[in-house]
Amino acid sequence: xxxxxxxxxxxxxxxxxxxxxxxxxKFNKGDVIFEERPLVCAQFLWNQAYxxxxxxxxxxxxxxxxxxxxxxxxxxxLVLPYPECCSTRKDECVECPYCxxxxxxxxxxxxxxxxxxxxxxxxxxxxxxxxxxxxxxDAWRKMHYPPETASIMLIGRMIATVKQAKDxxxxxxxxxxxxxxxxxxxxxxxxxxxxKQFQAQVEHLRQLIIKGLQDEDLxxxxxxxxxxxxxxxxxxxxxxxxxxxxxxxxxxxxxMY
Numbered sequence: 436x437x438x439x440x441x442x443x444x445x446x447x448x449x450x451x452x453x454x455x456x457x458x459x460x461k462f463n464k465g466d467v468i469f470e471e472r473p474l475v476c477a478q479f480l481w482n483q484a485y486x487x488x489x490x491x492x493x494x495x496x497x498x499x500x501x502x503x504x505x506x507x508x509x510x511x512x513l514v515l516p517y518p519e520c521c522s523t524r525k526d527e528c529v530e531c532p533y534c535x536x537x538x539x540x541x542x543x544x545x546x547x548x549x550x551x552x553x554x555x556x557x558x559x560x561x562x563x564x565x566x567x568x569x570x571x572x573d574a575w576r577k578m579h580y581p582p583e584t585a586s587i588m589l590i591g592r593m594i595a596t597v598k599q600a601k602d603x604x605x606x607x608x609x610x611x612x613x614x615x616x617x618x619x620x621x622x623x624x625x626x627x628x629x630x631k632q633f634q635a636q637v638e639h640l641r642q643l644i645i646k647g648l649q650d651e652d653l654x655x656x657x658x659x660x661x662x663x664x665x666x667x668x669x670x671x672x673x674x675x676x677x678x679x680x681x682x683x684x685x686x687x688x689x690x691m692y
Contacts, residue, residue: 442458442459442460442462443456443457443458443459443468443469444456444457444459445457454612456468456469474593474596474609474610475550475551475589475592475593475596476492476493476494476589476592477586477588477589477591477592478491478494478586478588479583479586480572480575480576480579480583480586480587480588481576481580481581481583482583484576486506488537490537490538490539490540490543491536491537491538491543491547492538492539492543492544492546492547493539493543495523495539496523496539497523497525497528497537497539498523498525499518499521499523499525500515500518500520500521500523501513501514501515501518501521523539524539524540527539527540527541528540529541529544530544531544531547531548531552531556531558533556533558534556534557534558536552536556549599550595550596550599551592551595551596551598551599552595553595553599554594554595554598554599554648555568555591555592555595555647555648557569566647567643567646567647568591568643568647570643570646570647571587571588571591571640571643571644571647572587572588574587574636574639574640574643575587575588575640578633578636578640587640587644590644591644591647591648593610594644594648594650595648597610598648598650
């Protein structure tokens, strides 16, 4: 998943902080330290609801810079200079042939299908009946207003990735490496949604995920285990908002994430 520079290494700091990226020597300005493709990513649901068009697999924009600015400014005649600098290639955009989810390329569509989209495709909706996954997203938006810090669809994609994987144990192990706990060492909950006053809402989310993924095995997942699973998006990197703490010491640094 990651392409690391030979002068860095990943080490576990502790159970509280998780993994860290440590520099083994000094870097020069402009050096690429590492590049990584996320295990799963998902667009924030309010971001999606307000019309920000993004590839459903890699999150690259599906609208040009000019289209983006026109939409945000409500100025349909606005013209941006240097259109050749925009990297969006609308002629390469494709959709899922079954549910019309959009992708920036044929490659992203194929990778999504091979990794998780076979489970999450909403093509099974009949007539005007809304798919349980659509209901799940509606429920999440009502519980989690902007500014957003996570998306419930990250959990859906994690579960779907494991369900579709040939090596299910190996796929599950990848996610188990992330920090996942409901409380800090001081006993504080990591997110207010995990508080007792929100237990009914969390149970509602659990039931919608079970219906959406059509997997009776998920009925065996207890509320406590589901709450633990829910902490993974809150405690770890998001595709749009990355919190990075850089510590400097003797010309060396490490990222804690």
